Amino acid sequence: NNLNGSSMQMYSNSANTDDKLHQLQSEFDDLKMELTRARQREKVTDEHNTRLSATVDKL
Helix, strand or coil, rough: HHHHHHHHHHHHHHHHHHHHHHHHHHHHHHHHHHHHHHHHHHHHHHHHHHHHHHHHHHH
């Protein structure tokens, strides 16, 4: 019976670890997408600034 309880505890710990792993993977994926969007915004901003500078230089 003690072994059975121990097995249940190990299963529970494994399930909790799996849940935590999936949660962390999801958070990681979300942050990775957020970083990609931030880099894209930065690129667009840089391109916009370059165009504005070129326009100012023409004036």
